[in-house]
Amino acid sequence: xxxxxxxxxxxxxxxxxxxxxxxxxxxxxxxxxxxxxxxxxxxxxxxxxxxxxxxxxxxxxxxxxxxxxxxxxxxxxxxxxxxxxxxxxxxxxxxxxxxxxxxxxxxxxxxxxxxxxxxxxxxxxxxxxxxxxxxxxxxxxxxxxxxxxxxxxxxxxxxxxxxxxxxxxxxxxxxxxxxxxxxxxxxxxxxxxxxxxxxxxxxxxxxxxxxxxxxxxxxxxxxxxxxxxxxxxxxxxxxxxxxxxxxxxxxxxxxxxxxxxxxxxxxxxxxxxxxxxxxxxxxxxxxxxxxxxxxxxxxxxxxxxxxxxxxxxxxxxxxxxxxxxxxxxxxxxxxxxx
Amino acid sequence: xxxxxxxxxxxxxxxxxxxxxxxxxxxxxxxxxxxxxxxxxxxxxxxxxxxxxxxxxxxxxxxxxxxxxxxxxxxxxxxxxxxxxxxxxxxxxxxxxxxxxxxxxxxxxxxxxxxxxxxxxxxxxxxxxxxxxxxxxxxxxxxxxxxxxxxxxxxxxxxxxxxxxxxxxxxxxxxxxxxxxxxxxxxxxxxxxxxxxxxxxxxxxxxxxxxxxxxxxxxxxxxxxxxxxxxxxxxxxxxxxxxxxxxxxxxxxxxxxxxxxxxxxxxxxxxxxxxxxxxxxxxxxxxxxxxxxxxxxxxxxxxxxxxxxxxxxxxxxxxxxxxxxxxxxxxxxxxxxx
DNA sequence: ATTATTTACGAAAACGTTGTAGTAATTTTT
DNA sequence: AAAAATTACTACAACGTTTTCGTAAATAAT
Numbered sequence: 001x002x003x004x005x006x007x008x009x010x011x012x013x014x015x016x017x018x019x020x021x022x023x024x025x026x027x028x029x030x031x032x033x034x035x036x037x038x039x040x041x042x043x044x045x046x047x048x049x050x051x052x053x054x055x056x057x058x059x060x061x062x063x064x065x066x067x068x069x070x071x072x073x074x075x076x077x078x079x080x081x082x083x084x085x086x087x088x089x090x091x092x093x094x095x096x097x098x099x100x101x102x103x104x105x106x107x108x109x110x111x112x113x114x115x116x117x118x119x120x121x122x123x124x125x126x127x128x129x130x131x132x133x134x135x136x137x138x139x140x141x142x143x144x145x146x147x148x149x150x151x152x153x154x155x156x157x158x159x160x161x162x163x164x165x166x167x168x169x170x171x172x173x174x175x176x177x178x179x180x181x182x183x184x185x186x187x188x189x190x191x192x193x194x195x196x197x198x199x200x201x202x203x204x205x206x207x208x209x210x211x212x213x214x215x216x217x218x219x220x221x222x223x224x225x226x227x228x229x230x231x232x233x234x235x236x237x238x239x240x241x242x243x244x245x246x247x248x249x250x251x252x253x254x255x256x257x258x259x260x261x262x263x264x265x266x267x268x269x270x271x272x273x274x275x276x277x278x279x280x281x282x283x284x285x286x287x288x289x290x291x292x293x294x295x296x297x298x299x300x301x302x303x304x305x306x307x308x309x310x311x312x313x314x315x316x317x318x319x320x321x322x323x324x325x326x327x328x329x330x331x332x333x334x335x336x337x338x
Numbered sequence: 339x340x341x342x343x344x345x346x347x348x349x350x351x352x353x354x355x356x357x358x359x360x361x362x363x364x365x366x367x368x369x370x371x372x373x374x375x376x377x378x379x380x381x382x383x384x385x386x387x388x389x390x391x392x393x394x395x396x397x398x399x400x401x402x403x404x405x406x407x408x409x410x411x412x413x414x415x416x417x418x419x420x421x422x423x424x425x426x427x428x429x430x431x432x433x434x435x436x437x438x439x440x441x442x443x444x445x446x447x448x449x450x451x452x453x454x455x456x457x458x459x460x461x462x463x464x465x466x467x468x469x470x471x472x473x474x475x476x477x478x479x480x481x482x483x484x485x486x487x488x489x490x491x492x493x494x495x496x497x498x499x500x501x502x503x504x505x506x507x508x509x510x511x512x513x514x515x516x517x518x519x520x521x522x523x524x525x526x527x528x529x530x531x532x533x534x535x536x537x538x539x540x541x542x543x544x545x546x547x548x549x550x551x552x553x554x555x556x557x558x559x560x561x562x563x564x565x566x567x568x569x570x571x572x573x574x575x576x577x578x579x580x581x582x583x584x585x586x587x588x589x590x591x592x593x594x595x596x597x598x599x600x601x602x603x604x605x606x607x608x609x610x611x612x613x614x615x616x617x618x619x620x621x622x623x624x625x626x627x628x629x630x631x632x633x634x635x636x637x638x639x640x641x642x643x644x645x646x647x648x649x650x651x652x653x654x655x656x657x658x659x660x661x662x663x664x665x666x667x668x669x670x671x672x673x674x675x676x
Numbered sequence: 677a678t679t680a681t682t683t684a685c686g687a688a689a690a691c692g693t694t695g696t697a698g699t700a701a702t703t704t705t706t
Numbered sequence: 707a708a709a710a711a712t713t714a715c716t717a718c719a720a721c722g723t724t725t726t727c728g729t730a731a732a733t734a735a736t
Contacts, residue, residue: 003454003479005692016716021694031714046475048453052393053692056721061390063433071422072618077415084409084436088443093455095401096434098422105426115386116341117431137384141341257622280410281617284595286624343722354686359724369684391722394691 004045013037024049060119060314063093064307067109067123069101069150074250074278075296076124079148082300083122090308101223103128110134114141119311122303125150127189127223142316148303149294151193157318160303162327164194167292168201170329171246171274174290176209178335180244180272183211184235186219186256187248198248198276217242221252228252233259236271244335247275253289273334276327287333294327342383351375362387398457398652401431402645405447405461407439407488412588412616413634414462417486420638421460428646439561441466448472452479457649460641463488465527465561480654486641487632489531495656498641500665502532505630506539508667509584509612512628514547516673518582518610521549522573524557524594525586536586536614555580559590566590571597574609582673585613591627611672614665625671632665 010017015034023030023038024047030038041047055061066083068076080096087094095118099106106126111134113121121138123145132154135145139155148160175183185202187195199218206213219235221228232252235241236259247253253275260267267273268287277291302323310318348355353372361368361376362385368376379385393399404421406414418434425432433456437444444464449472451459459476461483470492473483482495489497513521523540525533537556544551557573559566570590573579574597585591591613598605605611606625615629640661648656 003452007692017692018694018717019715021692022715025694029714034714046449046452048450050394050692051453051455052390052399053721054694056388056390056394056691056723057693057695059721070419071409072412072415072419074410077410080434081408081410081436084434088436094434096418096422096432098419098426111384112386114341114384115389117389254619254622261622279619281592281619281623284592284599284624285619285622286626288624345722355723356687356725357685359722360685363724367684372684388722391691392724394693394721395723395725397691 003050004047005050009038009041009045009047013041059116060311061093061117062091062311063095063118064304064311065095065097065109065113065118065121065123067097067099067106067121069099069124069126071096071098074280075149075294078278078296079124079300079303082297082302083304084300085297086301086304086308090312092304092308092311099126101126101128103130107134110138113143114138116141116143118143120307121145122148122300122307124148125152125192127192130191139317144307144310144316144318146303146307146318148299149194153193156320158303158306158321158323160299160306160323160325161193161197162294162299162325164197165201165204167276167294167327167329168198168246169205170201171198171276171292172202172205173208174329174331174335175244175246175272175274176205176211178244178272178337181211182214182217182240182242183244183246184217184219184242185246185248186221186232186252188221188223188252190220194276195248198246202246216240219245221255225251225255228255229259232256233263236260236263236265242271244272244274247273250275250277250279250291253277253291257285257289267334268336274329282330283332285334290330290332290335292327292329295325298325341388342385343388347376347379347383347385351379397454398649399431399455400429400649401433401456402642402649403433403435403447403451403456403459403461405435405437405444405459407437407462407464409434409436412618413487413632416616416634417462417638417641420635420640421642422638423635424639424642424646428650430642430646430649437464439464439466441468445472448476451481452476454479454481456481458645459483460486460638460645462486463490463530465530468529477655482645482648482654482656484641484645484656486637487532491531494658496641496644496659496661498637498644498661498663499531499535500632500637500663502535503539503542505614505632505665505667506536506584507543508539509536509614509630510540510543511546512667512669512673513582513584513610513612514543514549516582516610516675519549520552520555520578520580521582521584522555522557522580523584523586524559524570524590526559526561526590528558532614533586536584540584554578557583559593563589563593566593567597570594571601574598574601574603580609582610582612585611588613588615588617588629591615591629595623595627605672606674612667620668621670623672628670628673629668630665631668633663636663 006017006020010020023035097109146158151159274290282289282291344355344358348358361373435447484496486498612628620627
């Protein structure tokens with residue numbers, strides 16, 4: 001009921017509060033004998049230091065914020081898994097904030113974090129974010145940000161991504177090699193780093209194989225599933241519909257599958273599909289989905305490790321650094337001719 | 339850089355710290371004129387109150403912990419989505435902790451939370467948890483817990499689940515109606531509330547249709563995917579293999595699909611499969627997966643709403659209450675005869 | 677005109693921790 | 707044997723809020 005704190009311990013041990021505090025923190029000022037006494041009682045009474053008092057006094061907290069667009073998404077939940085795994089190991093705590101791809105929500109969340117609630121932030125940009133003032137301001141408040149996947153080039157800090165250009169290139173070349181002549185590229189935003197890099201890879205592949213990019217083959221989707229569905233349906237109903245789509249993100253591939261279901265389009269025979277994805281059921285789909293698989297868990301781990309390393313050393317500024325992890329192309333039924 | 343606090347505001351306005359504090363909290367003790375002055379400056383300087391100081395002084399924080407077994411799981415990530423949505427609305431903050439189905443990790447996490455870091459906890463039990471002392475102790479520290487899905491009957495508080503018994507009954511009856519004679523039940527634990535309830539539904543369905551349960555039809559899986567795979571493979575290789583499996587959780591269904599892939603077992607013709615699942619690709623699988631779909635997002639929302647309601651009113655004890663939401667059976671290819 | 681009440685503010689004490697500065701007692705150095 | 711250094715502790719001030727208690731001045735009631 002009544003929480004037990006340093007005062008309680010001190011009273012029971014006939015010691016001062018400072019002595020108890022120092023004993024618990026294994027200070028050299030305290031004799032081994034008293035340290036033992038203190039630790040024994042602390043364990044016995046299940047003492048847990050008050051994190052608010054500690055954070056207030058030390059002006060920093062062992063807590064970070066993870067700010068991401070959504071969580072019901074295999075990539076992001078795996079990344080959180082990675083972040084949490086190193087947080088648990090290092091005794092850090094993880095706050096989750098979702099922007100739902102909404103710029104204003106992202107701004108509000110970041111603004112709140114100026115309060116000093118967290119020591120640092122790991123984030124992936126919302127697809128709607130084009131202005132980065134809120135992020136600069138946060139950094140001016142000495143709260144470092146590490147980006148992963150959807151990064152912000154404009155801000156000097158650490159960034160963790162996969163080789164998106166290479167992935168886009170590989171995916172597109174894979175389609176070309178499998179005889180596709182009219183390959184479309186579907187993206188969810190025009191500003192996101194991942195969309196741009198993957199598109200550059202797509203363009204490079206076309207260029208390498210002397211294929212001229214066609215304007216109508218850039219399928220500009222948004223965050224609205226329904227609109228994406230109708231847009232894709234319209235495109236696939238067309239007489240000169242593409243014979244392959246390289247989708248920048250998983251959800252678009254799912255929509256494509258759904259459209260093909262409705263239009264009775266045979267994926268792989270009439271239309272090949274590949275996308276960046278971490279779907280755990282990609283190999284069980286009909287047809288199994290070819291994908292560029294990102295090391296999402298490792299990306300989270302890496303981003304968290306970098307952040308914690310700096311926080312532990314009280315380094316509030318993180319110099320530019322770009323960690324690029326490898327993603328792997330897994331060719332499956334959706335891009336192969338039977 | 340230098341964070342702005344009440345003292346800064348007070349100095350610039352020639353007011354006392356208390357006055358500024360009260361003005362910001364819209365106290366009746368302060369004149370409208372000064373309130374306006376204070377608020378204008380606060381907004382201008384982007385003042386964000388220090389949450390640690392506030393939490394320390396008020397002895398409570400607008401933060402909750404979500405303790406779940408894993409996050410790379412559609413059900414749990416949807417539930418978090420629901421929790422976060424009402425947290426954002428109510429200005430609460432959400433800490434995430436993963437137990438990875440490990441009892442000791444769960445104990446450690448809960449023990450830490452006695453520190454008062456959070457005002458309350460929303461949780462789903464680890465499959466390895468059979469002793470609840472740590473939970474009782476947390477509640478003795480006046481930190482309320484609301485359970486969802488994998489609940490603890492032994493503790494008096496609010497619990498949010500779906501109608502697991504009904505779901506198990508419906509799933510099993512669905513298989514019986516589709517001509518299955520030898521239905522197995524696959525679970526991941528022997529202690530989890532969900533496994534028990536769903537099994538009771540399974541048994542009730544068998545009983546209702548005068549089918550005697552067979553011991554070999556209880557497939558007791560664990561958290562180890564590889565072991566589950568070999569166990570299921572062995573069972574399905576048997577001469578009197580079941581003609582249907584009702585899996586308690588999604589991951590088991592995926593393993594079943596994989597085994598059938600290897601053994602060239604035609605799902606739906608030779609073996610019907612149904613499970614509790616929130617897979618977003620269930621309808622795109624081969625064959626499409628019949629599932630009991632839980633309202634995961636709503637469950638999260640409901641659990642969070644109950645907790646926040648009590649926290650807002652400083653009610654640290656939550657009386658027994660069992661909210662049961664409806665899940666829906668979606669019949670698809672894996673249980674239908676072509 | 678005196679007393680009572682209200683209005684609008686300020687002083688100061690918490691909340692539980694950490695860290696600096698101080699101090700007796702003991703030990704080491706000269 | 708005196709001076710210096712070390713050991714093992716304690717007192718106390720901070721961190722930024724919130725809140726209780728005062729208190730002058732203005733207003734209202736007698």
